[in-house]
Amino acid sequence: MPQLNKLRTALPGGPGGNTAAPPSARLRTALTVFFALDGFLFAGWVVRIPAIKHQTGASATTLGLALLGVSAGAVVTMMLTGRLCRRFGSHPVTVVCGVLLSLSIALPAQTRSALALGLVLLVFGAAYGGMNVAMNSAAVDLVAALGRPVMPGFHAAFSLGGMIGAGLGGLVAGGLSPATHLLILTGVGLLVTAVAGPVLLRHPAPRPPAEAGAGAGAGAAQARRPSGRARRLVLLFGLIALCTAYGEGALADWGALHLEQDLHAHPGVAAAGYSLFALAMTAGRLSGTALLERLGQTRTLVVGGATAAVGMLLGSLAPTTWPALLGFAVTGLGLANIFPVAVGRAGELAGPGGVAAASTLGYGGMLLGPPAIGFLTDWFSLPVALTTVALLATAAAALGYGVRNATHPPVA
Numbered sequence: 001m002p003q004l005n006k007l008r009t010a011l012p013g014g015p016g017g018n019t020a021a022p023p024s025a026r027l028r029t030a031l032t033v034f035f036a037l038d039g040f041l042f043a044g045w046v047v048r049i050p051a052i053k054h055q056t057g058a059s060a061t062t063l064g065l066a067l068l069g070v071s072a073g074a075v076v077t078m079m080l081t082g083r084l085c086r087r088f089g090s091h092p093v094t095v096v097c098g099v100l101l102s103l104s105i106a107l108p109a110q111t112r113s114a115l116a117l118g119l120v121l122l123v124f125g126a127a128y129g130g131m132n133v134a135m136n137s138a139a140v141d142l143v144a145a146l147g148r149p150v151m152p153g154f155h156a157a158f159s160l161g162g163m164i165g166a167g168l169g170g171l172v173a174g175g176l177s178p179a180t181h182l183l184i185l186t187g188v189g190l191l192v193t194a195v196a197g198p199v200l201l202r203h204p205a206p207r208p209p210a211e212a213g214a215g216a217g218a219g220a221a222q223a224r225r226p227s228g229r230a231r232r233l234v235l236l237f238g239l240i241a242l243c244t245a246y247g248e249g250a251l252a253d254w255g256a257l258h259l260e261q262d263l264h265a266h267p268g269v270a271a272a273g274y275s276l277f278a279l280a281m282t283a284g285r286l287s288g289t290a291l292l293e294r295l296g297q298t299r300t301l302v303v304g305g306a307t308a309a310v311g312m313l314l315g316s317l318a319p320t321t322w323p324a325l326l327g328f329a330v331t332g333l334g335l336a337n338i339f340p341v342a343v344g345r346a347g348e349l350a351g352p353g354g355v356a357a358a359s360t361l362g363y364g365g366m367l368l369g370p371p372a373i374g375f376l377t378d379w380f381s382l383p384v385a386l387t388t389v390a391l392l393a394t395a396a397a398a399l400g401y402g403v404r405n406a407t408h409p410p411v412a
Contacts, residue, residue: 041101238361307331
């Protein structure tokens with residue numbers, strides 16, 4: 001089996017090969033590390049939000065406005081990062097954003113007002129959004145070169161990194177100040193980037209054999225000039241990502257409240273609701289490659305959306321706690337691979353610009369979910385509001401079926 005792997009990766013490089021680890025294997029490991037680092041750092045920041053709220057003296061309203069800095073910074077830089085990836089390559093941009101994210105995570109703990117917090121969160125959000133686009137663009141290139149649907153594995157690393165970051169953050173929250181904790185995260189981030197970054201810098205983004213045979217000019221032309229049809233397909237895949245991220249944002253902010261307020265669950269059980277959802281999503285992503293190889297992309301999107309819809313109907317409308325928790329877990333399994341597939345397909349169709357567009361729409365869905373649930377709760381009730389997650393999961397399944405014949409369209 002090792003010999004077969006060596007042969008497979010040596011073919012593009014010419015006869016003979018060598019006994020060193022294939023560049024694609026090293027690139028896959030390095031990219032996986034960056035995905036995990038991204039989730040780890042972001043979760044580490046999130047668990048310190050209550051302490052930083054107290055430190056800045058912010059009210060709930062002013063804290064909410066300050067937190068919009070993360071979203072604003074991310075959305076603004078996502079499209080810019082697509083252009084930077086086309087010009088400089090996704091690998092160098094990933095490494096630079098890794099450094100910036102590691103440095104900027106220490107800034108919120110140095111603020112003493114909501115205004116200052118919002119300003120530094122613009123910087124943090126810009127680095128976070130840029131890193132997400134750059135590393136997803138790099139992953140799309142590698143997936144195409146490998147010829148295997150391994151994109152969910154990268155997103156599983158992000159989820160695992162987030163779970164570890166949140167868990168460790170919760171453990172040290174009582175003993176370390178936010179400034180000390182986030183400064184340690186800066187050190188960890190810079191160390192990890194220093195170890196994994198050189199691998200990305202040494203090896204350019206691989207190209208699939210067909211594109212390599214056509215010459216660099218053809219691939220570059222496709223990246224620069226996607227056709228009108230390609231742009232429309234990217235928009236549809238972005239909407240699929242939005243539908244998925246809407247549910248993720250809604251459950252993160254409202255799931256525990258639903259369990260405690262509507263189903264009278266113990267606070268500890270209620271808090272475990274989102275953890276169960278996140279764990280199920282991670283498990284789903286870890287098995288995503290095998291699922292995609294067995295079912296294909298269209299069936300994965302359709303089955304995933306339908307599964308999430310059924311799970312969320314159970315989670316939102318169940319009369320007792322335990323069926324609701326089961327519904328949360330089923331929802332996580334259903335949503336797990338929709339976002340990776342959607343972003344990956346957008347990247348295949350339009351390069352880094354497609355990744356940027358789909359990621360921006362997806363991130364918008366995560367921003368849209370919590371306030372939309374809040375408004376609908378005021379008008380109806382929280383259980384009814386949460387059924388919109390099922391509605392959008394169904395929409396993702398329908399859109400996934402609608403783009404079943406999407407292929408690489410000709411460039412404009």
